[in-house]
Amino acid sequence: MSKRRIKSRMLNSFLHDPSAIVGCFILVLFAMAALLAPWITPQNPYDLETLTLEHFLTPPIWMKEGTAPFVLGTDDQGRDIFSTIIYGCRTSLIVGFSVVLIAGTFGVIMGLLAGYYGGWIDAITMRLADTLFSFSTTLLAFLFLGISGGGSIFIVILAICIAGWVRYARTMRGSVLEVKENAYIMAAKSTGAGDFRLLTRHLLPNAIPPIFVVLAIDLAVVIMLEATLSFLGVGVPLTEPSLGMMISIGKNYIYAGMWWMIVFPGAALILLVIGINLFADWLREELNPKIQRKA
Amino acid sequence: MVTYIARRLIQGIVVLLVASLLCFIVFRFMGDPVITLAGRYATMQEIEEVRRSLGLDKPMIVQYVRFLANVAQGNFGISYVTRVPALGLILERFPATFELATTAVVLSFVIGVALGVLVALKPYAVRNRLIMAGSLGGISIPTFLMGILLIMAFAVYLGILPPFGRGETTQLGFWRTGFLNLDGISHLILPALTLAMYQLAVLLRLTRAGMREVLTEEYIKTAWAKGLPPRKVIFKHALRNALIPVITITGLQFGELIAFSIITETIFQWPGMGNLLLTSIRENDQPVIVTYIMLAAVVIITMNILVDILYAVINPKIRYE
Numbered sequence: 249m250s251k252r253r254i255k256s257r258m259l260n261s262f263l264h265d266p267s268a269i270v271g272c273f274i275l276v277l278f279a280m281a282a283l284l285a286p287w288i289t290p291q292n293p294y295d296l297e298t299l300t301l302e303h304f305l306t307p308p309i310w311m312k313e314g315t316a317p318f319v320l321g322t323d324d325q326g327r328d329i330f331s332t333i334i335y336g337c338r339t340s341l342i343v344g345f346s347v348v349l350i351a352g353t354f355g356v357i358m359g360l361l362a363g364y365y366g367g368w369i370d371a372i373t374m375r376l377a378d379t380l381f382s383f384s385t386t387l388l389a390f391l392f393l394g395i396s397g398g399g400s401i402f403i404v405i406l407a408i409c410i411a412g413w414v415r416y417a418r419t420m421r422g423s424v425l426e427v428k429e430n431a432y433i434m435a436a437k438s439t440g441a442g443d444f445r446l447l448t449r450h451l452l453p454n455a456i457p458p459i460f461v462v463l464a465i466d467l468a469v470v471i472m473l474e475a476t477l478s479f480l481g482v483g484v485p486l487t488e489p490s491l492g493m494m495i496s497i498g499k500n501y502i503y504a505g506m507w508w509m510i511v512f513p514g515a516a517l518i519l520l521v522i523g524i525n526l527f528a529d530w531l532r533e534e535l536n537p538k539i540q541r542k543a
Numbered sequence: 544m545v546t547y548i549a550r551r552l553i554q555g556i557v558v559l560l561v562a563s564l565l566c567f568i569v570f571r572f573m574g575d576p577v578i579t580l581a582g583r584y585a586t587m588q589e590i591e592e593v594r595r596s597l598g599l600d601k602p603m604i605v606q607y608v609r610f611l612a613n614v615a616q617g618n619f620g621i622s623y624v625t626r627v628p629a630l631g632l633i634l635e636r637f638p639a640t641f642e643l644a645t646t647a648v649v650l651s652f653v654i655g656v657a658l659g660v661l662v663a664l665k666p667y668a669v670r671n672r673l674i675m676a677g678s679l680g681g682i683s684i685p686t687f688l689m690g691i692l693l694i695m696a697f698a699v700y701l702g703i704l705p706p707f708g709r710g711e712t713t714q715l716g717f718w719r720t721g722f723l724n725l726d727g728i729s730h731l732i733l734p735a736l737t738l739a740m741y742q743l744a745v746l747l748r749l750t751r752a753g754m755r756e757v758l759t760e761e762y763i764k765t766a767w768a769k770g771l772p773p774r775k776v777i778f779k780h781a782l783r784n785a786l787i788p789v790i791t792i793t794g795l796q797f798g799e800l801i802a803f804s805i806i807t808e809t810i811f812q813w814p815g816m817g818n819l820l821l822t823s824i825r826e827n828d829q830p831v832i833v834t835y836i837m838l839a840a841v842v843i844i845t846m847n848i849l850v851d852i853l854y855a856v857i858n859p860k861i862r863y864e
Contacts (some may be wrong), residue, residue: 375554379558381795382795382797382798382843382844382847383798383839383840383843384796384798384799384801384802386798386799386802386803387798387799387801387802387805387839388798390802390805391836394820394821394824394832395566395569395570395824395832396569468682468683472683472685473685475685475687475688476685476686476687476806479687480687480805480806480809480821481825482824492687495687495688495691499691499810502691502694502695502699503699505699507695510691510692510695514688514691514692517685517688518680518683518684518688521683521684521685522679522680522683525679525682525683526679529679
């Protein structure tokens with residue numbers, strides 16, 4: 249099957265899967281909102297000049313004490329909830345995409361080398377990967393940030409990458425071991441292809457499809473993890489917008505009945521993650537040869 | 544098998560040594576606990592006094608070796624904040640964490656596997672599509688948010704379940720249990736649900752995927768063709784094989800369970816080990832943090848070895864050399 253036919257088959261199945269389209273639409277919507285944040289929000293919640301304390305703890309606009317332009321109400325510092333959500337999603341997406349790109353690239357390279365060369369490279373990489381994996385990304389990132397004190401978005405990204413690259417390495421290694429057995433790899437070798445050419449031109453493109461599924465699932469996991477870390481107070485610093493931090497502020501007011509400080513950022517977080525997961529679900533079924541779609 | 548386990552044990556000890564060394568190096572680059580402990584207005588002499596009394600005046604390597612020697616005797620140092628042995632402080636909290644985690648694991652395993660089988664049998668029935676949609680929600684709601692939403696719904700608005708704490712407990716020897724009275728059980732419901740929900744959705748989806756793969760195998764067709772009752776085909780032939788990866792993954796997710804229990808305990812102010820850890824991190828109580836990490840590592844390594852053994856028992860094709 250030629251490359252073009254594979255692509256058109258995937259596009260066709262995508263267009264016939266409503267949940268995949270919905271998922272993709274949600275992701276694009278959030279990405280656009282994050283990119284256009286300064287133009288579509290009434291207030292930059294982290295620019296102190298635009299904040300006025302007189303509008304703190306305002307309920308959403310359709311309730312009795314609601315006032316324009318605070319459509320979804322404000323928090324205890326007078327920050328507009330709608331604007332903070334958009335800026336918070338920006339942080340979520342920056343952390344999410346940075347981690348999957350950095351950890352993904354590193355993991356793929358390690359998995360490729362471990363699977364191809366075997367021997368001690370394989371042994372060391374996989375022992376390390378097994379150990380990190382069994383401690384889990386969440387626990388490692390939490391401990392790393394808790395002990396080092398965190399302090400910036402960059403450190404959060406770094407911590408999640410250090411803890412999270414192993415999933416890519418393990419998947420890539422498994423895939424390489426399978427692809428390596430194919431006749432065309434032998435053929436390429438016998439025509440005198442060097443290690444570098446073999447790795448980059450033959451093994452990498454053929455072994456990489458399963459990585460896309462890991463990437464999609466991981467994006468959702470990382471976005472939830474960033475929110476969790478920020479909620480616990482070990483994630484992004486107080487000066488940066490974050491959905492997790494918004495919810496942690498709102499938690500102080502649940503007994504006062506000020507639900508809007510939790511429900512709206514929570515809904516945004518859930519919607520974003522559901523969108524990514526819907527897309528990931530479709531991708532996984534699409535790339536899994538063992539399951540035939542639609543009986 | 545025996546040599547395999549021995550090798551895994553040695554590997555485990557290496558991991559513990561590396562973890563403890565990493566902790567030491569990281570702490571070395573963090574703020575000096577002595578200044579915090581002695582207080583801002585302490586004189587030079589008082590600061591030196593505190594430093595000596597905690598053994599922090601010795602070189603790093605001496606501190607580390609002494610720490611290892613002490614650990615070998617079961618002495619993990621003294622909490623900087625409460626001045627009691629760190630190990631005792633943590634172990635005292637163990638029953639609370641254990642009861643919460645066990646309840647959550649049993650809940651998620653039983654319900655997750657049962658629903659997974661149900662859904663796999665008729666993947667396109669309306670009811671099962673709804674269950675799958677629910678499981679999508681389960682994996683898309685982070686644990687901390689799940690906890691807060693449950694508190695809002697059941698404690699704040701409906702007011703039928705308590706929002707925090709462990710409630711009344713009964714002392715049984717060294718073990719303090721919350722299972723033996725209604726108050727303790729009602730306090731357990733929300734945190735256990737919170738901790739179970741994500742794992743439940745993951746197990747449901749794994750079981751469904753495993754069952755769908757297994758159900759297309761030839762030996763399942765043979766089993767149906769032989770006229771075996773559905774109960775036998777589904778549970779004895781299909782589920783047993785579909786469960787192998789599910790059990791392995793459950794065992795390997797133990798680190799995840801520990802992490803999520805930290806989050807859950809924090810939200811519900813559950814008096815367990817995870818809650819203590821977060822407090823200790825905020826107070827920079829290094830001996831308690833190090834002890835917690837060491838204990839977590841021991842538990843995770845032990846669980847992994849047990850899962851490997853269990854794996855060999857349920858899957859006779861596996862032979863460890």
